[in-house]
Amino acid sequence: MKLLLIEDEYELSGDIFEYLKNEGFVCESALNYKEAYLKIELYEYDCIIVDITLPDGSGLDLIKYIKSLAKNTGILIISAKNSVVDKIKGLELGADDYLTKPFHLAEMNARVKSILRRRKYDGHDRIIINNLLIIPEKREVSINNRLIDLTKKEYDLLLYFINNKNKVLTKESIAEHIWGDQADSFDSLDFVYSQIKNLRKKIIENSGKDCIKSIYGIGYKFEAV
Amino acid sequence: MKLLYKINIQYLIYSSIIIIIGAGIIYFLIRAYSIEEAEESLYLLKNKAVKNIEAGKHSDFFPIVEIDTISMDDAKNIVESVTDTLVYLKYAHEHELFLQLTSPYIKDGIGYRIFVRTTNINNEDILFSIGLPILSLLILILLTSLFVVYRINYSIWKPFYKNITNLKRFSASDNKPVSLVNYDVEEFIDLNNCLMELTEKIRKDYNNLKTFSENISHELQTPLAIIKTKTELMLQDPLLGDEKIRQIQIINQTVNRLSKLNSSLILLMKIESADFAEKKTILLNDFILKKIEEIQEIADFAGLNISSTFNDSVSIEINENLLDIMFSNLFGNAIKHNYDNGKIEVILCKNKFVIKNTGKELLREPSTYFERFARGEFSSSSTGLGLTIVKQICDLNKCSINYIYKDKYHSIEISFN
Numbered sequence: 001m002k003l004l005l006i007e008d009e010y011e012l013s014g015d016i017f018e019y020l021k022n023e024g025f026v027c028e029s030a031l032n033y034k035e036a037y038l039k040i041e042l043y044e045y046d047c048i049i050v051d052i053t054l055p056d057g058s059g060l061d062l063i064k065y066i067k068s069l070a071k072n073t074g075i076l077i078i079s080a081k082n083s084v085v086d087k088i089k090g091l092e093l094g095a096d097d098y099l100t101k102p103f104h105l106a107e108m109n110a111r112v113k114s115i116l117r118r119r120k121y122d123g124h125d126r127i128i129i130n131n132l133l134i135i136p137e138k139r140e141v142s143i144n145n146r147l148i149d150l151t152k153k154e155y156d157l158l159l160y161f162i163n164n165k166n167k168v169l170t171k172e173s174i175a176e177h178i179w180g181d182q183a184d185s186f187d188s189l190d191f192v193y194s195q196i197k198n199l200r201k202k203i204i205e206n207s208g209k210d211c212i213k214s215i216y217g218i219g220y221k222f223e224a225v
Numbered sequence: 226m227k228l229l230y231k232i233n234i235q236y237l238i239y240s241s242i243i244i245i246i247g248a249g250i251i252y253f254l255i256r257a258y259s260i261e262e263a264e265e266s267l268y269l270l271k272n273k274a275v276k277n278i279e280a281g282k283h284s285d286f287f288p289i290v291e292i293d294t295i296s297m298d299d300a301k302n303i304v305e306s307v308t309d310t311l312v313y314l315k316y317a318h319e320h321e322l323f324l325q326l327t328s329p330y331i332k333d334g335i336g337y338r339i340f341v342r343t344t345n346i347n348n349e350d351i352l353f354s355i356g357l358p359i360l361s362l363l364i365l366i367l368l369t370s371l372f373v374v375y376r377i378n379y380s381i382w383k384p385f386y387k388n389i390t391n392l393k394r395f396s397a398s399d400n401k402p403v404s405l406v407n408y409d410v411e412e413f414i415d416l417n418n419c420l421m422e423l424t425e426k427i428r429k430d431y432n433n434l435k436t437f438s439e440n441i442s443h444e445l446q447t448p449l450a451i452i453k454t455k456t457e458l459m460l461q462d463p464l465l466g467d468e469k470i471r472q473i474q475i476i477n478q479t480v481n482r483l484s485k486l487n488s489s490l491i492l493l494m495k496i497e498s499a500d501f502a503e504k505k506t507i508l509l510n511d512f513i514l515k516k517i518e519e520i521q522e523i524a525d526f527a528g529l530n531i532s533s534t535f536n537d538s539v540s541i542e543i544n545e546n547l548l549d550i551m552f553s554n555l556f557g558n559a560i561k562h563n564y565d566n567g568k569i570e571v572i573l574c575k576n577k578f579v580i581k582n583t584g585k586e587l588l589r590e591p592s593t594y595f596e597r598f599a600r601g602e603f604s605s606s607s608t609g610l611g612l613t614i615v616k617q618i619c620d621l622n623k624c625s626i627n628y629i630y631k632d633k634y635h636s637i638e639i640s641f642n
Binding site (some may be wrong): 008084085100102172182211216218 | 484550619
């Protein structure tokens with residue numbers, strides 16, 4: 001999968017680039033509007049990550065341009081402003097999702113994968129990992145052809161792990177992914193611990209492999225073979 | 226005291242005083258004049274009577290002229306004077322008041338006492354036949370001019386009152402200048418210009434400050450993002466020692482705290498802005514039930530029991546996002562600052578919403594928790610802005626909010642307008 005990252009902050013761009021490359025994407029980056037415009041004009045991408053506050057232009061205009069080329073390109077907006085107005089405008093222009101800085105890299109990764117899934121496979125894809133079979137469009141998880149019963153949050157949790165397999169996920173990023181803005185309105189970290197415990201239990205009980213490892217002091221990691 | 230009322234009262238008082246004084250003066254003038262005239266006519270009549278006596282004619286004409294013959298000595302003792310006297314009139318069978326001139330006359334050794342009388346225009350007659358019409362006329366003039374003055378004042382001051390109303394509605398965060406009605410009175414035009422200048426300066430300063438704060442907050446987001454991503458990448462290193470992991474994790478958590486704080490501050494500033502301008506009519510009963518459903522899992526995990534009582538069906542007009550933020554904060558606090566196996570109670574009535582939760586006693590006066598950064602027990606994990614945000618949302622929607630700690634329950638009550 002080919003991605004274009006349009007972000008003017010050099011360090012941030014570098015970090016995101018590295019993370020995405022590790023995930024197996026082919027990445028390109030642009031540091032400003034002009035560079036981005038040229039790249040969009042010349043090449044095709046599966047997903048474009050756009051920062052809307054660029055030094056020499058607006059990311060929203062880039063989105064308009066991308067859409068005008070009638071491409072089935074996924075668009076993820078990243079922005080320092082959590083502006084409802086910008087969000088609506090962006091989504092109306094055809095962006096798929098909106099993420100506010102600062103965000104967890106794992107969260108961004110999950111969103112990109114989700115966009116790609118929707119656009120490339122129309123949601124008809126299958127994920128096979130270790131001995132788990134996941135059908136995202138039906139939110140079904142089965143092990144050895146047997147369906148396991150997961151709550152909505154447990155499913156979201158599992159998918160988050162799988163999207164970020166072999167990466168260390170902090171407890172905070174997990175809590176924020178599952179609970180969103182509400183994550184800080186209660187003591188979510190204990191709760192995350194308990195939910196992961198339940199998830200692991202369900203997988204093990206259904207003769208799945210226990211791939212969720214806890215990393216001392218930080219969080220968890222899903223180990224995929 | 227209201228301006229027009231004050232003007233009119235003053236006008237009424239002074240006019241009344243002048244009218245009373247004026248009426249009094251007129252009364253006495255008329256009376257004096259009529260007495261003078263009466264006396265003059267008496268003297269004329271007396272002279273006529275005297276001439277008649279000299280001519281040897283009798284001019285007795287009771288009760289107008291009465292001539293008695295008396296001794297010369299008596300006549301010399303009479304002093305000519307004008308008096309009021311009651312005369313009994315046989316034909317009318319009653320006493321009548323007359324103005325009487327008593328004069329002595331001596332001729333040919335015979336003394337005469339001449340009474341010349343005229344009907345007294347007494348005080349009451351003056352009062353009623355002349356005084357009253359004049360007084361009525363004066364009062365009519367007073368009322369008419371009162372009315373005219375009132376109308377004139379009203380039309381002069383009307384734009385002034387309109388402008389007061391407009392100024393009351395003015396707020397520093399308005400995005401239009403205050404609208405002031407124009408006058409053609411120079412002093413008011415002056416006032417208008419001053420007020421316009423003043424309010425525009427307030428608006429401009431407020432906007433600048435707001436933009437400045439917003440810009441600072443936004444500028445903070447990107448550096449925070451950089452720290453966050455770098456620390457997350459560092460944590461991926463499998464060769465990190467435990468101590469390093471701990472340190473990096475603390476950096477990570479602190480950055481999270483900073484960015485949550487920043488987000489909350491940005492939200493606080495944005496509450497009055499266009500982002501949350503759209504209002505909808507929302508049925509609170511359904512909204513609250515949905516919220517409870519959302520947090521049920523967490524509450525169960527914390528061993529908390531949530532009970533809800535809906536006494537009425539309540540709808541309010543409010544921005545949906547703000548309402549969501551408000552309830553998230555309220556329920557979040559109720560969960561966070563609770564005991565194991567504690568309780569949360571929610572009550573909804575026609576004009577208020579109450580959320581109660583069991584929890585530890587407060588260290589300070591409850592109302593202080595609405596101020597920024599006033600934290601309770603969970604000091605490092607909370608931004609200290611939760612209740613401040615709730616209060617802002619309430620203020621924006623003209624609802625009042627109250628926080629008390631009673632019978633071991635924290636109780637927050639929101640009253641709708």
